[in-house]
Amino acid sequence: MTKFVYDFAEGDKDQKDLLGGKGANLAEMTNLGLPVPPGFTITTEACRAYLAGGHEPEGMAGEVTEHLTALEKTMGKQLGQADDPLLVSVRSGAKFSMPGMMETVLNVGLNDQSVHGLAHQAGDDRFAWDSYRRLVQMFGATVLGIEAEHFAEALDEAKRAKGTKNDLDLDASDLAKLVETFKGVVREHADRDFPQDPREQMDLAVRAVFDSWNSARAAIYRRQERIPADLGTAVSVCSMVFGNLGMDSGTGVAFTRDPASGARGVYGDYLQNAQGEDVVAGIRNTMALTELERIDRSSYDELMSIMATLEHHYRDLCDIEFTIERGKLWMLQTRVGKRTAAAAFTVAIQLVDEGLIDMDEALRRVTGAQLANLMFPRFDRDAAKELLTTGMNASPGAASGTAVFDSPTAVRRAKAGDKVILVRRETTPDDLDGMIAAQGVLTSRGGRTSHAAVVARGMGKTAVCGAEELEVDVRAKRLTLPDGREVVEGDLLSIDGTNGEVYLGEVPVVASPVMSYFSDGFGAPEDDDLVAAVDRIMRHADDGRRLRVRVNADTGEDCATARTFGAEGVGLCRTEHMFLGERRSLVEALVLAETREEREESLAALLPLQIEDFTAIFRAMAGLPVTIRLLDPPLHEFLPDYTDLSVEVAVARERGEVTQEQEDLLVAVRRLHEQNPMLGLRGVRLGIAVPGLFAMQVRAITRAAATLVAEGVEVRPEIMVPLVGTVQELQAVAAEIAQVVAEPESQVGGEPVHHQIGTMIELPRAALVAAQIAEVAQFFSFGTNDLTQTTWGFSRDDVESSFFSNYLDSGIFGVSPFESLDTEGVGELVEIASWRGREVRHDLKLGICGEHGGDPDSVHFFHRAGLDYVSCSPFRIPVARLEAGRAPL
Template sequence: MPKLVYDFAEGNKEMLELLGGKGANLAEMTNLGLPVPPGFTITAEACRAYLATGSVPPELADEIDHHVDALQQRMGKKLGQADDPLLVSVRSGAAVSMPGMMETVLNVGLNDDSVNGLAHQSGNPRFAWDAYRRLVQMFGKTVLDMDGDIFEDAIEAAKAAKGTRNDLDLDADDLKALVDTFKKAVHDATGREFPQDPRTQMDLAIEAVFRSWNADRAVLYRRQERIPTDLGTAVNICSMVFGNLGMDSGTGVAFTRDPATGQSGVYGDYLQNAQGEDVVAGIRNTVPLADLEQLDKTSYDDLMAIMAKLEGHYRDLCDIEFTVERGKLWMLQTRVGKRTAAAAFRIATSLVDEGVIDTDEALKRVKGAQLAQLMFPRFDADADKERITKAIGASPGAATGKVVFTSAGAVEAAEKGEKVILVRRETNPDDLHGMIAAQGILTSRGGKTSHAAVVARGMGKTCVCGAEELDVNVAQGLIKVNGTVIEAGQTISIDGTTGEVFKGEVPVVPSPVVQYFEGSLAPDAGDELVASVHRLITHADEVRRLGVRTNADTADDAARARRFGAAGIGLCRTEHMFLGERRESVERLILADNDAEREAALAELEPLQRDDFLELLAAMDGLPVTIRLIDPPLHEFLPSMEELAVKVALARERGQEPGHDAALLTAVERLHEENPMLGLRGVRLGLVIPGLFAMQVRAIASAAVELKRQGKDPRPEIMIPLVGAVQELHLARDEVEAVLAEVGVEWSIPIGTMIELPRAAVIADQIAEAADFFSFGTNDLTQTTWGFSRDDVEGAFFSRYLEKGIFAVSPFESIDREGVGALVRTGAERGRATKPDLKLGICGEHGGDPDSIQFFHEVGLDYVSCSPFRIPVARLEAGRSALD
C-alpha cells in the first residue's frame, strides 16, 4: 500500500487525484508561503480502500498517529488537552469540486473537560460553548446519521425562550444548556454517549467522510455533473482557526473575479463572529466583501494581496475561503472557481488580453455545454411585468414556473411535465434533487457564495439569492413580500442576472448569442459576451479538424443551420417528407395490388419529392447534402391497427361496409411486425418494394440537374440505410447508379451507407468496397448493440440504471465508448483499411454531445452532424478536441 497521509508541505496542486482538490491546493498555498493552518491530508486511495472493504486500511492508524504527533509538536498543544486543547477540522475534498455534497466536522477534540480550558484560554466562554455545541451538532448529523432537525429545533426553542431570532443573542449559559440538550439527543437517538476521546472523534469523523462519497446527494451530483464514481475523496485534517471569537473575527468566501459575470473587482461575502459553514449554508445574511475594508483594513489588505498572488499563480479565477481570527488572516481553501457560462467566456478572453494565457488555452477553458446555456432565451426587457422584489442575481438565466416549497414537490411536479421554481429560505445539500428538477431557485437568505448559488452556477441553473423581503412560510405554503401574497402553485419568474423576481410569466426573447449566430447582431456591436463568444468560436473554427454538418429535412432548417455555421447536411431523413397530406399517396403505394397501381402511387410522390430536394439543395448550395433514402417500416405511415380495428368493427356493427378502412386494416395486419426496428425497413424496403428507392433517387437527381441548369452547385450524397451485408449495398448501388445515368447526371454523386448495425461495423472492410462514405447512425447502433428498444426502455428502467450506477449517463445521450464506441472505432479502421480516402461522419444525436465529439475526433471521423441549434456547440467542441 502506498503512502496514505501527506503533510500539507509535502503536496502540490498537481496531486489532485491523490490529495483531492482541497488538499492539493492547501499544499500549494502552504508552499507559496501563505498563512495556512498546519495540517495533513489522508489520500483518496485510503477512501477507495475503505469503500472496497468496508474498513480503513490497517496501516492508516499508524500514519495518522505520526502526523497527529507532528502537528501537536508544531502547535504546542494536544488534542483533548484540558487547559489549552488542539482542535482540528475533518473535511472532505475530492479531485473534482462537489460543493456541499460530502461531509465536514469542525472543532474535533473538544470534550467536557477541554471546553473549559478553551473558555479560559480564549477568555470567551460563549465562544467555547458555541464551538462545543457545533461539534456535537455536526457530529450527530454527519457521523451518527441523526436527523439534523433535532438540533435545529432545539436551537429555535432556545432562541424563542430568549425572545430572539438571532443566534448571536444566545449567551454562554444558553449554549452550555444547548450542549446538554444535544448530548441527551445523541444518547436518545443512538443509545450511547457523545464520545469524549478526541482520537475516537477524529477516527469516526474520517470514516463518515469516506462514507459520504456514496451519500445519495453525492451520487446524484456526480451523475448530474458526469463525475467518475470511482475517484473517492481525500480527507483533510486541519488545525482550527476561529472566526467566532468575537466581532474582531469572522469568516468569508472571496472570488478574484465575479463568478457570475467575469468582471474584475472585489467579490465575495463576509460574516463577522462566525464559522465558515455559516456563510456557505446561507443561514445568516452576509455583508459584501468590500465591507471588510472598514471592519478590518489590515486583514482586507492582506486578503487583496493574497488574491492577486493566487490568481497570478493559477492563471484563472480563484475561489477562496478564509477566516479572520482576532485580526489575523488565515487561508482555508482555494480552487479554480466555478463560474457561470457567461463568466467562463469573458474570463477566458480577458486573461488573453491581459497576457496571462494564449487563445488556445482560453478555448480549452470554455465548454460546449456552457455555450448551449448562453443560447437560452432571456426575459423581454420591454414586456409589461410586475416586479415583487430584487435580490442577488447568483446564477444567470430567465426561469419561469410554479412556486414549490420542497424538493420533493419540485421532483413530483417536474415528473408531471410542470415547470417549477423551488423557493426556500436557504438550500442545503439534501435539496439537490429538487434543484435539478426545478427551472430555477429562489432563496430568502444567502449570497453569491451560499450553497444555492454555488451549486446552481455549477449546473447552469438560474438562481436568485438573499431576497430578504421574502417571508417564506413553508407550513402555510405561501410567500409574503411587500404586501403581495403568492401561494404554492402560482407562477413567478426570476432573472438570475439582475436578481429581479416577477409575479406571473414574463415573455422571453432570443439571447444575444443566438442573435449573433443568426447574423442579426454583429460581434463588434458592444456586447462583451458576444464579442468573447465570437473570438473563441472563430478560433475553434481555425484549429478544428472535424467538420460540422446538420441534421435537417426542410429548407428552413437548412438555412438556419447554415447561418449557425453548418458545412452541409449530414442527414436528411426523407421519411419526414411523406407525412401530412402525402399520407394518402403512401397509403395507395402500400395498398397497391399490382405493378400498375404501385407505379401510379410512386408517380404521385416523385414530383413532391423533387420539389423537396429542389428547396433543400438550393438552401445548401455549394455544400454537401447527405440524403438518406426511406428508412422506417411502411406501417408507420398508416393508422394504428387498434384504431382501425375499432372503426371496422363499429362500422360492421352498424351494418355499414367499412371499405377503405377494411383494406387499410388488412394492410396494417400484413405489415405488422413484433419488432419493427429490426424488421422490413431501410435497404430491405428498397430491395423488396420495386421502384421505391428509384423514385427517390430520380427525384434527387432531377432536382440536382435542374439546379445545375440554373447555375447553382448542388452537392447531393445518397445514403443507403441499415446495410448489414455488402451484397445489399451492391444491389442498391447498382439501382442508384442506373437511375442517375437515366436522368442524365454528368458528375459524380457519392453513394454511401449508414453504419447502424454491429455486423456492419465488424465487416466494414467489405462494405467499404461499395461505399464512397460511411455515416455512423449511433442512435440505432446503440439500440442494436445494447439490445435496447429506445422507445420502450428509457421510460421503463433507465432511471433505475442511473441510480444503481450501471450508467453514468444514458448511452443515447453520450456515446458508450467501451461498447458502441468500440464498434465505431472498428468500423472506421476497417473501412479505411480498404479505402483510405473513405469519408466518415456521424449523424446520430451524439453528434451534438460535447463528450461524444471528443471521442469522434479521437477515432478520426471527418465530421459530426447534429441539430441546427447545436451546431455552435459542436464547432466549439471540435476546436477544443483538436487542442486536447
C-alpha cells in the first residue's frame, strides 16, 4: 500500500519529489540532530491523488491519525487538549520553492477552551489570545477563503479604539474581543462557525494547502519559473514553537552568506515577540540579525554554529527560518538559498577555495541565464543624476521606468509598451504579475528577506527594498520624501539594485564589468571578485567542453567582436544583408534582366562588392572556419512591395505619367509574388532558377580567399547551400561550384583554395534523406529556425503574434519551440540526420546555426546529439561556451 505520511525522522533531503523541499529539509535537519519541533509530512503523491479525485486518497486519514497519535505521545499532550493543548502548524511545501505562493496555517488546535489552557501553561494570557486571533484570521483567510481585508480592517479598528498603531499594545482582553469579532467575520462571510474541533481544523487546513497548489498566484509563479503544473505540494504538520511569548522570544530569517553579493557574514532579520509571517511580511520593521548577539548571546552562538553545520552539510549557501521561544532556539526551515547571478558565481568559487566543492561542481551551480544577466548594462556612475533615497540592495540590476503604485496598472502600462517601476510599501503574493510586468520593484518596508526581495531575486528582477524614508501612498499613487519631494504615477524613476540607490528620472547605462571582461578579450581580473570568479569558471568550462562555439555574423566588424568573445569560427554568414542598401538597384537589375547579357552585367557589378565583403570577414577570422550561406531569401524581398507598387503604377497610369521601367518592375514583382514566400522560390531553388547567381557568390568567396592565401593569411571557407530537400539540388550546385573553383583567379599556385561544400538541414525531408545528401555534403548545419517552422508547419512571423501566447498560457507549450528546441520532434530529426549522415561520411562535420545555438537547454541537447559546434549571435557566445562546458557534467 502506498505510504502517504512520513515522520520527520523518516525522510531526507533528497526526497523533495515526495516530501516537498520543506518536508525533505525538515527531515534532514531532524536527522542531523538539529532542534526541529517534531512533526510529519503528508506526501505530494497524496496531494496529486486529492487534486485528481477531489477527495483524500484511501488510507491517508488513517495514517494521519497514526502519526498524530505518535506526535501527541512524544509531546505528552493532545492536539487542542483543553488544559494543555498541542498546537501545530500546517505548512505547504512543494518540490521547488515557491515563496509565499501557497498557504500555511499556524496555531491549529486552539479553540474557546484550549486558549485558556495555553494561557495557563504559558502564564501569559495575552500570548494565548494573540495566538488564537492569528489562527482565526489565518484559517478564515486561507482555509475558508474569506477576504483578508475583512480581518485586517477589524484589527485596524481594534488598534484605533485603543489609540495605537502597534499590535503589541493590544492586551489580552482587547485580543479576546478581537477573537469574537473575527469569529463574527467568519460567520458572516463563510456562512459557518469557526470550527472548534481541533482535528477538523487540521484536516481542513491540510485540504486548503492541497488546494492552494492550484491558486491563481501559484499558477502564475509556476509559469514564470517554468515549474511543471502537475507536481502538487506536500503538507508538513509541525508542532508549534512560539516566538510571541514575550521579548525573550522572537522569530527570524537568515542566510549563511549574502545572497546578493555572496560575501561572507551574518545576513538576516530578527523580530522580537513575533510569530512566523511577521518578519517576511515586513509588517513591523525588523532588526538586523547581528543585534541578536546582544539580546540573546547563547541563542545567537547556537544559531551561528547551526548555520556553519548546514553550510558544510549542504555544501552551499542556505537560507533558514528560526524561532526563539523563551531563550530556546528552534529551526523551522532550511533550503539551499536563492541567490543573485553575481552571488551564484562568487559563492561557487568561495566554496571551491574552502575545499567544499570542486570546479566541476562550481560549474554545475551556475547557468548561462545567470551569466547573461551579469552582462546587462549598469547605471553610468559619472552621469548627472538626482538621488532620491537609498534602500536595501535587494536584487541587482539597473532599471528605469515610470512609477506605478499598483500591480494592475503595472500590467496594463507594460502591455501598452511602457517600462514601469512598481512602487509599493511592501509586496504580497498578489503583486506577482505586477512584478513580472515591471522593470524593477521599489518598496519602503521590509528587508533583504522580504517577499519583494526574495521573489525579485528569483526572477532576476531589479529590486530596492526597505527604502524607509519613502512615504508610499498607494491610494493617492504618490511617494513623498521627508524633504517634501514627491513622485507621482507617471514620473520617471531609476533604481539600482546593486547599491540600493533610487534616482529621479532616467539614468544612462554603461557596460557591466563582466561585459567589459568579455569584450576586452578576457583581461586578467585583479580586484573584482565577481569577474575573477567568472573568469575561473569560464576557463573551466572551456577546458571541459567538446562543442565548439561559432558566431552568426555577416560583417568583418561583427566577426572581430565575436572573436574577442571567444568565437571559434563563423557558423553562419548570411549573404542577404550584402544585397541591401545601395546595392539594391543592382539586385533589381539582376531580377529584371531579360537577356543573358543583361544578367551577367549585373552579376559582374556585384562581384567586386562581394569580394570586398568576404575579404573583410576572412581577414577577421584568419585561421578559423567561416561558413558562408549562399543567398537564401526569395528575390522579391529585394524588390518593392507588390501592393504599394501596384497602387503607385495605377496612379501614374491615371496621370498618364507611367514609365516603361515602372511597368516592367510591376510585371517582375507580380511574377515573383508568392502566397507563402517561406515555402517558395528561395534557397537552393533560387540558385537553380537564376543562373549565375550562386556562381558569382562562390567566385567572390574563392577569389577573396585566393588573394588572402597569397598574402599568407590562413583562410578556411565553407560554402553552405540553403534549403536543400534532395541531393540532386546539391549536386547541381556542387557542379557549378566545381567550375568556378577551376578558374585561375580562384586558385593559388595552380591549386584550388582549400574549401568545403555543405548544406543546411532545415527541411524534414533533408533530415530523412541525410544519407544521400552526405554523399555530396562535407558538413551539415542544422537551421533549426526553419526546421522548427517546417516541422511544425507554422510560420514564425505569424504564429508568435497570434496563438502562441494562448498556447503558452494554457500550458500546451511550456516554452516556445523557437526559444528552446523542441527536442522530441525537431530534435529527433536532428538526431536522425546526424546518424544517417555520419554512417555515410564518418567525418561529416555537424553544427547548428539557429537561434537555439544560444539557448542553454538546447545547447545541452546538441551536446548529447553529438554535434561539433553551435553557432549564435556575438553576445550569446559566452553563454553558449558556459553551457557547452556544463553539458558534459
